[in-house]
Amino acid sequence: MFPCISRPLARLPAKTILRILKASSFRAIPTCKLHTHHSFDEIPHRDLRSVNSLLASRVRCGDAAGAWDLFLCLHRSRTDLDAYTFTPALSACSALPHPQRGRLVHGLMIKMGVDSGTISRTALMDVYSKYGRLNESVKVFGEMEFKDVVSWNALLSSFLRHGLANCALDVFEDMRKENVEISEFTLCSMLKACALLEACSQGKQVHGMVVVIGRDLVVLSTALIDFYSSMGHIEEALKVYNCVDRSENVMRNAMISGCVRNLKYKEAFSIMSSMKPNVIALTSALAACSENSDLWIGKQIHCVAIRFGFTSDTQLCNVLLDTYAKCGKVGHAKTLFDSILGKDVVSWTTMIDAHGINGNGLEAFMLFNKMGELRSEVTPNHVTLLAVLSACGHSGLVDQGRASINLARDKYGLNAGPEHYACFMDSLGRAGRIEDAWCVFHEMVEGKCRPNTAVWAALLNACSLNRDFSRGERAAKQLLELEPDKAGNYVLVSNFYAAFGMWDSLVAVRNEMKKKGLVKESGSSWVTANPP
DNA sequence: GTAGGGTTAG
Numbered sequence: 001m002f003p004c005i006s007r008p009l010a011r012l013p014a015k016t017i018l019r020i021l022k023a024s025s026f027r028a029i030p031t032c033k034l035h036t037h038h039s040f041d042e043i044p045h046r047d048l049r050s051v052n053s054l055l056a057s058r059v060r061c062g063d064a065a066g067a068w069d070l071f072l073c074l075h076r077s078r079t080d081l082d083a084y085t086f087t088p089a090l091s092a093c094s095a096l097p098h099p100q101r102g103r104l105v106h107g108l109m110i111k112m113g114v115d116s117g118t119i120s121r122t123a124l125m126d127v128y129s130k131y132g133r134l135n136e137s138v139k140v141f142g143e144m145e146f147k148d149v150v151s152w153n154a155l156l157s158s159f160l161r162h163g164l165a166n167c168a169l170d171v172f173e174d175m176r177k178e179n180v181e182i183s184e185f186t187l188c189s190m191l192k193a194c195a196l197l198e199a200c201s202q203g204k205q206v207h208g209m210v211v212v213i214g215r216d217l218v219v220l221s222t223a224l225i226d227f228y229s230s231m232g233h234i235e236e237a238l239k240v241y242n243c244v245d246r247s248e249n250v251m252r253n254a255m256i257s258g259c260v261r262n263l264k265y266k267e268a269f270s271i272m273s274s275m276k277p278n279v280i281a282l283t284s285a286l287a288a289c290s291e292n293s294d295l296w297i298g299k300q301i302h303c304v305a306i307r308f309g310f311t312s313d314t315q316l317c318n319v320l321l322d323t324y325a326k327c328g329k330v331g332h333a334k335t336l337f338d339s340i341l342g343k344d345v346v347s348w349t350t351m352i353d354a355h356g357i358n359g360n361g362l363e364a365f366m367l368f369n370k371m372g373e374l375r376s377e378v379t380p381n382h383v384t385l386l387a388v389l390s391a392c393g394h395s396g397l398v399d400q401g402r403a404s405i406n407l408a409r410d411k412y413g414l415n416a417g418p419e420h421y422a423c424f425m426d427s428l429g430r431a432g433r434i435e436d437a438w439c440v441f442h443e444m445v446e447g448k449c450r451p452n453t454a455v456w457a458a459l460l461n462a463c464s465l466n467r468d469f470s471r472g473e474r475a476a477k478q479l480l481e482l483e484p485d486k487a488g489n490y491v492l493v494s495n496f497y498a499a500f501g502m503w504d505s506l507v508a509v510r511n512e513m514k515k516k517g518l519v520k521e522s523g524s525s526w527v528t529a530n531p532p
Numbered sequence: 533g534t535a536g537g538g539t540t541a542g
Contacts, residue, residue: 087533090533091533117533118533119533120533121533122533122534123533123534124533125533125534126533126534148533149534150533150534151533151534152534153533153534153535154533154534155534156534156535157534157535158534183534183535184535185534185535186534186535187535188534188535188536189534189535191535191536192535192536216535216536218536219535219536220535220536221536222536222537223535223536224536225536225537226536226537248536248537249537250536250537251536251537252537253536253537253538254536254537255537256537256538257537257538258537278537279538280537280538281537281538282538283537283538283539284537284538284539285538286538286539287538287539290539313538314539315538315539316538316539317539318538318539318540319538319539319540320539321539321540322539322540344539344540345540346539346540347539347540348540349540349541350539350540351540352540353540353541356541381540382541383540383541384540384541385541386540386541386542387540387541387542389541390541390542419541419542422542423541423542426542454542
């Protein structure tokens with residue numbers, strides 16, 4: 001049990017509770033077609049089983065807001081709510097913003113004494129986990145009196161949702177020790193864990209278990225396709241795909257995505273052309289166009305998206321925007337960006353980057369600032385900051401780069417990491433401001449930010465450009481110590497010696513590289529020589 | 533009450 005029974009509710013300030021309760025009012029127009037004949041006034045006073053069923057069906061219909069409104073209405077009008085009321089209410093919480101909503105329901109459950117059942121607690125675990133409260137999710141599991149396979153699976157999902165694949169493997173081991181009979185849900189999670197850990201042989205063992213269990217083949221095959229694709233074993237993924245009924249869109253989509261990730265573009269387009277377009281397949285296919293700067297196919301997919309009414313989908317628009325940007329069509333990208341109604345952080349980041357890669361650092365910087373002025377709920381993340389720094393750097397806007405780091409820190413509490421500092425130091429080096437680059441390095445170290453290879457590489461390059469030999473040699477040593485098996489690092493170090501005319505040292509570095517059998521990947525261009 | 537497919541950086 002919780003150490004303090006009313007803690008989740010007590011943690012919420014009274015004003016917050018009131019705001020959540022008042023924020024939603026019961027809507028007279030039910031959004032689920034199944035219930036259009038119910039009158040608004042009648043619903044809360046029907047027998048509990050009936051209203052619980054209505055609540056659950058609203059959640060199943062995907063009408064989380066409607067379910068939440070109904071739950072509030074029930075909570076206000078009656079005192080006999082049970083676990084079957086709270087479980088769908090928790091599901092609705094998972095799909096709605098405002099993490100305190102779930103905590104509020106938890107508090108009410110404790111107050112009404114319906115928080116101890118396995119099903120209620122599993123739903124609670126899921127809510128906390130989806131709101132990023134991993135510790136609380138694990139705590140609810142730990143305090144669960146009777147754990148069944150669903151609650152164990154929910155624990156696996158909680159860890160995986162937070163990227164903790166090793167913890168998920170430990171949970172799986174515990175399940176075996178406790179003799180929990182695993183389900184297809186467990187196997188799906190294990191495949192995800194293996195993919196995250198790049199544990200190919202363990203993933204293959206899970207594949208063996210899938211064959212033995214043989215249930216829900218569509219979902220498990222989709223998970224296997226995703227696993228093999230993310231491991232780079234596209235042939236294995238195709239084998240799985242070819243062995244099962246492919247009528248399911250989800251499986252085809254997984255295969256398209258796998259092909260794109262493994263650079264099998266023709267195969268991806270071939271699968272796509274054999275099915276009715278869906279928004280996810282088109283998004284994956286567009287990612288291939290973005291990678292290849294293939295404006296011709298990108299435009300065709302844009303047309304299909306318009307024809308099928310998918311242009312309200314933010315993720316699709318984001319990758320389309322990226323395709324236009326990478327093809328140099330920054331005007332098209334801007335028009336598209338302006339048309340996206342539900343712009344998310346990826347939309348903003350992609351547009352900032354679009355300006356950056358098309359040489360307009362000032363536009364990128366202005367857009368980054370505008371993001372803060374709009375008081376929108378979208379806040380920049382570490383990719384956004386990197387995009388604006390890169391944009392400023394490539395346009396020689398060093399001061400704007402510094403201003404971006406400060407803005408991110410002061411306005412969003414987003415502290416620059418080593419990658420950001422590396423990008424900024426690189427721009428300082430290219431602007432001839434080597435002393436400033438070293439000042440930033442010291443600022444970074446004093447801020448307890450540990451330099452990584454990107455930092456040493458940026459400093460080494462800055463030293464080559466600015467003829468700073470002694471500190472450059474230090475950077476070279478650190479770089480090769482931290483990452484001794486990357487060919488690109490040896491090239492950077494040999495370029496450094498070349499900048500000082502130290503040919504013997506250059507030859508020694510190149511020989512060391514050869515001795516290790518390292519080969520620098522050749523550069524390539526995606527420019528289409530003869531576009532249609 | 534728990535699983536499967538899509539987007540952004542260097």
